[in-house]
Amino acid sequence: MVKLIIDCFGGDHSPMANIDGALSALASNHDISLILTGDAKIISDYLSGKEYDHSRLEIVDAPEVIGCDEKPTNAIRLKKDSSMIRAIRMLRDDDSIAGMVSTGSTGALVAASLTRIGRVPGVIRPAFCPILPTMTGGLVGVCDSGANMVVTADHLRQFAIMASLYMENVCGVQKPRVALLNVGKEAGKGDDVRQMAYKLLSETPEINFVGNMESRDLLSGDYNVVVADGFSGNVLLKTTEGTAVELMKKVKETIFSRTIYKIGALFMKKMFLDLRQLMNYHNHGGSVLLGTSKVVVKGHGSSNAVAVEKCIDQAYRMHVSSLSAKMEEIILKYEHYDA
Amino acid sequence: MVKLIIDCFGGDHSPMANIDGALSALASNHDISLILTGDAKIISDYLSGKEYDHSRLEIVDAPEVIGCDEKPTNAIRLKKDSSMIRAIRMLRDDDSIAGMVSTGSTGALVAASLTRIGRVPGVIRPAFCPILPTMTGGLVGVCDSGANMVVTADHLRQFAIMASLYMENVCGVQKPRVALLNVGKEAGKGDDVRQMAYKLLSETPEINFVGNMESRDLLSGDYNVVVADGFSGNVLLKTTEGTAVELMKKVKETIFSRTIYKIGALFMKKMFLDLRQLMNYHNHGGSVLLGTSKVVVKGHGSSNAVAVEKCIDQAYRMHVSSLSAKMEEIILKYEHYDA
Numbered sequence: 314m315v316k317l318i319i320d321c322f323g324g325d326h327s328p329m330a331n332i333d334g335a336l337s338a339l340a341s342n343h344d345i346s347l348i349l350t351g352d353a354k355i356i357s358d359y360l361s362g363k364e365y366d367h368s369r370l371e372i373v374d375a376p377e378v379i380g381c382d383e384k385p386t387n388a389i390r391l392k393k394d395s396s397m398i399r400a401i402r403m404l405r406d407d408d409s410i411a412g413m414v415s416t417g418s419t420g421a422l423v424a425a426s427l428t429r430i431g432r433v434p435g436v437i438r439p440a441f442c443p444i445l446p447t448m449t450g451g452l453v454g455v456c457d458s459g460a461n462m463v464v465t466a467d468h469l470r471q472f473a474i475m476a477s478l479y480m481e482n483v484c485g486v487q488k489p490r491v492a493l494l495n496v497g498k499e500a501g502k503g504d505d506v507r508q509m510a511y512k513l514l515s516e517t518p519e520i521n522f523v524g525n526m527e528s529r530d531l532l533s534g535d536y537n538v539v540v541a542d543g544f545s546g547n548v549l550l551k552t553t554e555g556t557a558v559e560l561m562k563k564v565k566e567t568i569f570s571r572t573i574y575k576i577g578a579l580f581m582k583k584m585f586l587d588l589r590q591l592m593n594y595h596n597h598g599g600s601v602l603l604g605t606s607k608v609v610v611k612g613h614g615s616s617n618a619v620a621v622e623k624c625i626d627q628a629y630r631m632h633v634s635s636l637s638a639k640m641e642e643i644i645l646k647y648e649h650y651d652a
Numbered sequence: 653m654v655k656l657i658i659d660c661f662g663g664d665h666s667p668m669a670n671i672d673g674a675l676s677a678l679a680s681n682h683d684i685s686l687i688l689t690g691d692a693k694i695i696s697d698y699l700s701g702k703e704y705d706h707s708r709l710e711i712v713d714a715p716e717v718i719g720c721d722e723k724p725t726n727a728i729r730l731k732k733d734s735s736m737i738r739a740i741r742m743l744r745d746d747d748s749i750a751g752m753v754s755t756g757s758t759g760a761l762v763a764a765s766l767t768r769i770g771r772v773p774g775v776i777r778p779a780f781c782p783i784l785p786t787m788t789g790g791l792v793g794v795c796d797s798g799a800n801m802v803v804t805a806d807h808l809r810q811f812a813i814m815a816s817l818y819m820e821n822v823c824g825v826q827k828p829r830v831a832l833l834n835v836g837k838e839a840g841k842g843d844d845v846r847q848m849a850y851k852l853l854s855e856t857p858e859i860n861f862v863g864n865m866e867s868r869d870l871l872s873g874d875y876n877v878v879v880a881d882g883f884s885g886n887v888l889l890k891t892t893e894g895t896a897v898e899l900m901k902k903v904k905e906t907i908f909s910r911t912i913y914k915i916g917a918l919f920m921k922k923m924f925l926d927l928r929q930l931m932n933y934h935n936h937g938g939s940v941l942l943g944t945s946k947v948v949v950k951g952h953g954s955s956n957a958v959a960v961e962k963c964i965d966q967a968y969r970m971h972v973s974s975l976s977a978k979m980e981e982i983i984l985k986y987e988h989y990d991a
Contacts, residue, residue: 384838420836448898459835462843496798496886497759499723504801504883528887529894544843545884547835548867552891555868559787560899567923574923580916584906 314346314369316410317608317628318403321351322378322396323417325615328355331416334621336365338629341622345369345629348403348410351396352376375399378417381614385420389428401425404607411632412608414599414624416616422609423460423602431606433637435644438464439604440472441543441611442479443550444597449534454480455494456538456603458546466509469493469540470517474643475603476538477520482634483627489537492526494545499525510540519643528552561589598627604640608632653685653708655749656947656967657742660690661717661735662756664954667694670755673960675704677968680961684708684968687742687749690735691715714738717756720953724759728767740764743946750971751947753938753963755955761948762799762941770945772976774983777803778943779811780882780950781818782889783936788873793819794833795877795942797885805848806986808832808879809856813982814942815877816859821973822966828876831865833884838864845881853879858982867891900928937966943979947971 319335321328328351335347346369349356353374360370377395379388392398397417404413415422423441432439440457447453456476461468473491480489493510495503500511502525514522526536528549541549564585568574578585598620599612608631612624658674660667667690674686685708688695692713699709716734718727731737736756743752754761762780771778779796786792795815800807812830819828832849834842839850841864853861865875867888880888903924907913917924938951938959947970951963 384840448902462835462846494887496801496883501723507801507883527890527894529890529897531891532895532898544835544846545887548833548884548887549891551866551868552870552888553895555866556871556892556895557899558868559871560896563787563927564923567927568920571923573919577916577919577923580912580919581907584903584910584913584916588902588906 315344315629315632316346316348317625318348318350318400318410318413319621319625320397320400320413320415320417321349321356323381323415324612326617327416328352329359330616330618331621332356332359333618334616334625335370336363337618337622338625339365339369342626342629345625347371347625348373350375350400350403373399373403379421381418383418383421385418385424388418388421389425397421398425401429405429405431410607412610412628414610414612414621414628416612416614416621419459419600419611422611426602426605426609427460430609433604433606433644434641436471436475436604436640438468438471439602440475441600442476442603443600444484445532445550445553446597447534448532451534451537452480452484452486452597453531453536454484454538455531455546455550456540457543458541458550458600459543460602461543464506464542466506466513469506469510469542470513470647471604471644473514473520473522473538473540474517475640476540478636478639478643479601479603479631480537482636482639483630486537488521490523490535491520491538491540492523492536494528494539494541494549495525496527497525498527506542514540517647597623599624601627601631606637654683654968654971655685655687656964657687657689657739657749657752658960658964659736659739659752659754659756660688660695662720662754662953663951665956666755667691668698669955669957670960671695671698672957673955673964674709675702676957676961677964678704678708681965681968684964686710686964687712689714689739689742712738712742718760720757722757722760724757724763727757727760728764736760737764740768743948744768744770749946751949751967753949753951753960753967755951755953755960758798758939758950761950765941765944765948766799769948772943772945772983773980775810775814775943775979777807777810778941779814780939781815781942782939783823784871784889784892785936786873787871790873790876791819791823791825791936792870792875793823793877794870794885794889795879796882797880797889797939798882799941800882803845803881805845805852808845808849808881809852809986810943810983812853812859812861812877812879813856814979815879817975817978817982818940818942818970819876821975821978822969825876827860829862829874830859830877830879831862831875833867833878833880833888834864835866836864837866849879856986936962938963940966940970945976
């Protein structure tokens with residue numbers, strides 16, 4: 314039995330989406346038991362009358378909520394009784410709990426996880442790894458994309474190893490194609506860190522390193538893992554998301570501006586829906602923190618119940634695939650050239 | 653009379669687009685004279701029979717061409733007789749020449765300009781500043797986006813001053829809204845460099861600093877200048893370009909996959925053309941190097957004659973607006989806290 318905690322507050326559709334997602338996960342996977350954190354009264358009221366296996370669901374009262382606009386460091390320090398921080402503390406203190414899922418503030422979740430939860434032996438810095446759907450229907454993970462603003466080449470190699478194992482063992486990608494985010498494809502591009510990282514990645518046979526990637530090629534489908542410092546990885550990810558959103562918004566606005574476009578759009582309705590589905594983050598579970606000793610999955614703030622259920626399934630698979638042990642085995646092989 | 657050099661080789665449509673663009677510029681602006689560098693025989697043959705003011709056009713033979721795949725440092729060192737390097741050397745040595753336009757290798761152009769051409773007094777590092785059209789029809793410049801991989805907060809302040817003056821004096825943007833590229837909007841986000849830069853930018857009344865920008869908002873129209881290190885600025889720019897291209901490619905593919913979509917697309921043909929026009933880099937001239945003592949404009953590799961003419965006009969306006977003198981005046985006011 315795998316025990317997971319679900320932080321029930323903080324997302325746009327919480328707590329309903331989180332609770333409904335938890336119930337669906339309980340129903341479809343009999344190997345899990347769940348702890349829901351949050352305002353116990355609200356959660357109980359919502360659960361009353363619903364059918365589920367009571368023996369595998371527990372509620373822990375933690376009535377405070379961390380808002381998405383709160384400064385993470387303040388929130389962690391001041392809101393010890395929030396659904397998120399309570400979950401992280403239980404994860405730290407209780408060996409029987411394997412992982413957690415949250416749809417709350419990314420900043421607070423990453424900061425609290427990094428400071429409260431231990432690391433996999435050998436891992437210098439855990440990293441944040443969201444996944445995007447590519448234009449060819451595949452998946453690409455960007456690691457790191459926000460946990461570490463400044464990195465060394467050695468950190469980047471660890472990110473590559475962790476993300477590659479994750480894509481292979483949890484996302485079902487065979488021999489993930491790993492690339493280094495850089496300003497040009499040729500070896501020798503970028504700053505000293507990038508140049509050294511290129512060398513280290515080339516000397517790591519456990520990963521399928523295919524060279525530098527220019528950011529314009531993220532969605533091309535040619536790559537499954539992109540290794541980056543947290544700053545530029547974050548820029549890469551949010552620019553991709555932002556450009557797609559702005560462009561589709563513009564298309565929508567334009568369609569509604571003229572009758573002839575509206576007529577045309579009727580013929581193409583399914584195309585636009587399919588396109589939105591392709592770009593739909595909900596379909597691909599959450600972003601994960603790689604390198605922490607326990608599983609932490611961050612669902613998108615706009616997650617619905619289906620998305621939360623996928624995040625729970627993802628956390629389960631991360632645990633049962635022994636990802637941590639596999640990371641440890643490879644990472645400990647390499648001396649840190651700069652650690 | 654403003655004398656400019658046009659590097660006629662290196663772009664996808666060179667030398668025809670470059671020569672035709674030069675002739676159009678000569679015809680529309682009687683205050684310029686041009687020097688064309690490249691294979692003199694090819695240029696002369698192409699010019700023969702065309703009508704233009706011979707007294708304002710000169711050809712300088714430089715038969716070598718730098719390819720876009722060549723390593724910039726090698727190209728600069730080995731191809732002294734290339735159309736680009738010859739142009740840069742003339743720009744350096746001849747005080748009567750105000751600037752140059754090239755559609756060749758960006759890497760070689762930036763590297764050669766930085767090492768061969770002097771800087772505006774006070775400027776620590778010149779920076780590369782391309783311009784993008786936003787979804788609201790405005791313009792946004794990203795500075796730096798490739799010339800400096802590693803920067804200090806003081807560099808970032810200079811980039812902000814230079815790009816703001818450029819947008820105001822050359823691109824006609826009133827009180828350009830200047831933002832710092834960061835991983836969140838709140839002050840205090842990002843690494844030490846970003847935090848210090850935020851402080852310095854807030855203390856620079858000559859610019860209209862509006863705070864941090866998240867990369868997803870680049871095309872929103874809320875910003876006119878985005879200040880970044882060359883690495884993440886490059887990621888920002890290429891991701892925006894790449895996502896738009898991939899998305900439009902996907903739309904096109906999908907349309908051609910089903911008859912009903914093709915019918916719908918007939919109704920929306922103008923919309924797709926308008927959208928492509930909106931995203932068309934050719935309409936906005938080239939990317940400029942800011943902070944060098946002479947004007948350097950880099951046209952897109954795919955520039956046609958109209959785009960080249962716009963680049964020449966841009967170089968002309970950069971020179972006659974006394975951009976360098978204005979930069980010098982503001983930049984020299986500030987002590988370098990870390991220089």
